[in-house]
Amino acid sequence: MKNFFISDIDNITPGKEVHVKGWAQDIRLMKNIAFIIVRDSTGLVQATVKRDCPDFHKLETLSRESVVEITGTVPEKVQSNIGREILVTSVELINMAEVPLPIGITDNVETDMDTRFNSRFLDLRKPEIGRIFQAKSAILWGIRNFLMSQGFTEVQTPKTVSAATEGGAELFHVKYFEKNIFLNQSPQLYKEMLVASGVERVFEVGPAFRAEEHNTPRHLNEFTSIDIEMGFADHHDAMHMLENAIAKGISNFLENVRDASSFSVVKEKPVTPFPRVSYLECIKILKGEGYPAVHGEDLNNEALKIIGKKFDGFYFITDWPTSVRPFYTALLDNNPEYTKSYDLQFREIEITSGAQRVHNPAELKRRIEDKGLDSDDFEFYLRTFKYGMPPHAGWGLGLERLVQVILGLPNIREASLFPRDRNRVFP
RNA sequence: GCCCCGGUAGUGUAGUGGCCUAUCAUACAGGCCUGUCGAGCCUGUGACUCGGGUUCAAAUCCCGGCCGGGGCGCCA
Numbered sequence: 164m165k166n167f168f169i170s171d172i173d174n175i176t177p178g179k180e181v182h183v184k185g186w187a188q189d190i191r192l193m194k195n196i197a198f199i200i201v202r203d204s205t206g207l208v209q210a211t212v213k214r215d216c217p218d219f220h221k222l223e224t225l226s227r228e229s230v231v232e233i234t235g236t237v238p239e240k241v242q243s244n245i246g247r248e249i250l251v252t253s254v255e256l257i258n259m260a261e262v263p264l265p266i267g268i269t270d271n272v273e274t275d276m277d278t279r280f281n282s283r284f285l286d287l288r289k290p291e292i293g294r295i296f297q298a299k300s301a302i303l304w305g306i307r308n309f310l311m312s313q314g315f316t317e318v319q320t321p322k323t324v325s326a327a328t329e330g331g332a333e334l335f336h337v338k339y340f341e342k343n344i345f346l347n348q349s350p351q352l353y354k355e356m357l358v359a360s361g362v363e364r365v366f367e368v369g370p371a372f373r374a375e376e377h378n379t380p381r382h383l384n385e386f387t388s389i390d391i392e393m394g395f396a397d398h399h400d401a402m403h404m405l406e407n408a409i410a411k412g413i414s415n416f417l418e419n420v421r422d423a424s425s426f427s428v429v430k431e432k433p434v435t436p437f438p439r440v441s442y443l444e445c446i447k448i449l450k451g452e453g454y455p456a457v458h459g460e461d462l463n464n465e466a467l468k469i470i471g472k473k474f475d476g477f478y479f480i481t482d483w484p485t486s487v488r489p490f491y492t493a494l495l496d497n498n499p500e501y502t503k504s505y506d507l508q509f510r511e512i513e514i515t516s517g518a519q520r521v522h523n524p525a526e527l528k529r530r531i532e533d534k535g536l537d538s539d540d541f542e543f544y545l546r547t548f549k550y551g552m553p554p555h556a557g558w559g560l561g562l563e564r565l566v567q568v569i570l571g572l573p574n575i576r577e578a579s580l581f582p583r584d585r586n587r588v589f590p
Numbered sequence: 591g592c593c594c595c596g597g598u599a600g601u602g603u604a605g606u607g608g609c610c611u612a613u614c615a616u617a618c619a620g621g622c623c624u625g626u627c628g629a630g631c632c633u634g635u636g637a638c639u640c641g642g643g644u645u646c647a648a649a650u651c652c653c654g655g656c657c658g659g660g661g662c663g664c665c666a
Binding site: 189191193194195196197198200209211213227242243244245262263264265266267269270271272273274275276277278332333348349371373375376377378379380381382383386387388389461463464465506512513514515516559560561562563564565574575586 | 591600601602603615616617618619622623624625626627628629657658659660661662663664665666
């Protein structure tokens with residue numbers, strides 16, 4: 164196993180011998196001297212090979228992106244402006260890369276997104292692409308650690324389901340032996356059932372599937388949803404949990420990923436609590452700006468852009484009208500036209516949707532039917548409310564969207580290793 | 591689901607009916623090379639998405655397919 168990495172060279176005393184294993188990112192071969200820029204997951208080093216090195220002739224056949232092992236010593240004075248150098252005594256060609264490369268790793272030409280995704284394994288070798296996923300990992304671990312510290316239990320629920328769960332979103336149909344079933348759009352009903360099971364604070368990180376034929380920079384047909392549900396809690400509690408989880412995700416990223424603030428648009432831990440603005444206040448803002456907002460309707464993208472300009476970064480829109488929220492959303496105590504619900508926004512992008520939920524089974528059944536759904540289809544869910552269901556609240560957070568807004572990525576596909584969209588199911 | 595735009599060497603582009611035997615960059619191959627570092631210089635290889643149609647003539651115009659990017663709707 165390799166246990167010496169290129170960044171470890173920084174701690175080596177000059178004159179000492181090192182073995183470097185990695186990819187030959189660039190090769191500059193001259194008559195009496197050659198330079199190989201070697202890359203591994205921690206950084207770059209220049210391997211300087213002089214004519215008198217017995218392996219000098221091997222470089223004539225070396226192709227870019229081949230895997231090499233290089234032995235040499237660290238010089239007293241580094242002459243490469245990469246900042247790391249080794250003076251080579253031997254070169255092993257471990258596995259040669261074919262030429263030409265399907266896409267350039269360091270070439271001074273842009274590559275279309277589609278072409279990049281067709282050769283995603285090579286695309287990910289670019290440091291500026293690979294670090295997106297270091298950021299994603301660090302953000303997720305920050306959120307996970309926070310939830311664990313708050314007494315949450317991580318669970319896994321089925322992604323194959325027999326009935327449409329929430330209505331609304333289109334689902335993917337799957338053949339399941341002799342049955343026709345669906346891929347789940349969200350773990351919503353399962354996490355509520357687990358609250359009824361006595362798992363008072365529960366979360367899941369897993370895929371969610373939406374068969375919507377959208378083609379936009381902020382939608383994927385398969386995305387990672389971070390979902391929580393808390394028993395004996397209301398929507399305010401859930402919002403507190405959310406803003407703190409996001410703050411922890413961001414601080415974990417900023418503290419643990421090299422040069423994080425140089426490529427992130429969110430450069431410091433956000434201030435909590437995040438601003439809250441109610442749906443009704445949004446309508447007032449829009450009317451004040453001369454935008455024809457219709458009270459009772461969802462806020463469209465153009466409206467959200469106007470609202471987003473009023474806030475710098477993350478903010479909540481609360482108390483949405485009952486007509487635009489799912490059946491399981493609890494109503495405001497003093498006004499059933501509105502709900503105990505909220506979206507977390509970053510400018511016009513919706514990151515999270517959440518609410519306190521209905522916990523009374525009779526009310527829940529009525530709300531299902533009010534939405535024109537058949538309550539018999541939800542019997543597996545409804546019966547969990549009949550034997551002691553506490554008040555509860557939670558949210559679902561789109562991980563790729565969160566990464567997209569934190570890093571300022573122009574397209575959400577950039578935040579998925581192998582994105583799934585309307586046309587792409589490869590690789 | 592509706593709408594708009596696009597598809598030229600491995601990669602990215604220029605080219606709006608004849609001057610295209612298709613531009614440039616990058617990559618690749620070969621040559622020169624003095625510690626290079628977006629190395630440089632010279633030579634070379636390499637392309638019009640597919641199928642119909644219009645025309646004396648199509649990369650270029652028209653229709654359709656396939657593929658891609660985006661807007662709306664919907665959502666995370």
